[in-house]
Amino acid sequence: MKQVKFRDREIGNFLDPYIIAEIGANHNGDIELAKKMILSAKEAGADCVKFQSWTPKSLISREEYENNQVYNDSKKKHFGSLKEMVTKYALTDAEHKEIKTFCDENNIEFASSPFSIEEAELLNDLGVAFFKIASMDINYTDFLKAVAAYQKPMIISTGMATLAEIETAINACKEVGNEQIVLLHCISIYPPKYQDIHLNNIKMLQDAFDLPIGFSDHTIGTSIPLASVALGACLIEKHFTLDKDLPGWDHEVSANPDELKVICTESKNISKALGNFKRTVSEAEENKKLKFRRSLVVNRNLKKGHVLTKNDLSAKRPGTFIPPNEIEFVVGRTLNRDIGDDDLLKWNDLL
Incomplete structure (x- = not known):
């Protein structure tokens, strides 16, 4: 199986999984809250904290704002209109830089999902180790090529995608000379039903594409992401919050600090326990x-x-x-x- 490097960290199937605490928009537009979350994720053992990079104009059309679309699969706490929420949760360029500096000072990797070419450029200028492409953009081929052209590792979530769409996304990156690709098995429901998770897709994707395969998790609790490690998942991305009762899109399905610590600690234990396929007596x-x-x-x-x-x-x-x-x-x-x-x-x- 191929491996990918995030700076000096080898990312590969059946290696110690790389743990991303997905803060996303759970900072609720409060940079001090974001900093508290970064420190808490670091203390829990996460390798990386990830945010989401958009502006009110880079992601959502006027018509969608007018429809006041609701992006939730369960009862989450909202305030105001969709536009008000998107505006409040968007990070400015200066806030990106402040958060990146804070992560550097506290020795934890900063990452973010760009939602436009301009935001990818900002993240590249900040020196991110990799780009994370959200499931929604797996069929946005021109965007994939533009981001892949920076020649940094690409983490691509596969929620909502067919096998053909996944293959097309991989080929788009390869067309611009970037083969540093990590796929994440993902179910884009918050939270999904257990029968819809299909963790065996991790093994299927390993076999189909000969790439490092991780798991972007939207389940409640810790059991499912830990189970993914037993299938060789190279990376776990888990939404993270300090308080599941905060208003916002993702707090309810996020891991709290205690749960994240369990994922960080036990995933490494599981990885070590898997060992190899040779029968040995210690x-x-x-x-x-x-x-x-x-x-x-x-x-x-x-x-x-x-x-x-x-x-x-x-x-x-x-x-x-x-x-x-x-x-x-x-x-x-x-x-x-x-x-x-x-x-x-x-x-x-x-x-």
Whole structure:
């Protein structure tokens, strides 16, 4: 499987998963809240905090604003109109720079999803390690090419996309010479039903495209993203909040600090526990054999010169001498000393 580098971090299937705390718009337009979230994500063990970069004019048309569209799949707390929310949650160029500087000072990666070519240019100027393309833009081919042309790694979410659309997006990046691609299996419902998640798509995408495959998670809790690691997910993107009751689009389906810490810690444990496909016995287990396995013992007092039969033998702990599966090499042999009931039998007891 191919691997991709985010600065000096190798991203690949079945490696320690890269954890992105997706702050998105959960800062609610409050930069001080954003900074608190960054510090909390860092403390929980996240590798990266990710935001979303748009302006009120770069993402949504006038007609959509007039329709006052609602972008929610469950009961989320809203305020005012769609335009008021989009305007409040949009980050200015100066705020992008302030957040990026704050992340640098606190040694956590800053990233964001651009929603226009201008925002991609801003993020590139800020020195992001990679670009994240939202599921909604997987079929925006010209945009994909423009972002991929910066020749930085591309994380592409695949929510709502057919396999053909995913392949077209990959080819668009490759057409401009960028093969540094990470795909995220994603279900663009907040939250999805369990039967609609299809985590086995992670393995399918690994096989189909020979690329690092991660998981962009919109479920409640920690079990599903952790399960993705067992399938080799190279990256987990999880919405993050300090308070699930805050107003806004995504707080309700986001991980709180305790949940994010579980994901960061346990995902690494799962990754280590997966090991490899070669059957091995660890040094600790080899030592355990001596205590837990059995050795041959005699089950009555026997004299020197006795020829051993199966009826003379049993097997008990510890496993330090003749193992029971070697009894065929013992039966018929002659004792070279007297041996007592329940004594462990040793090879040097035999002629």
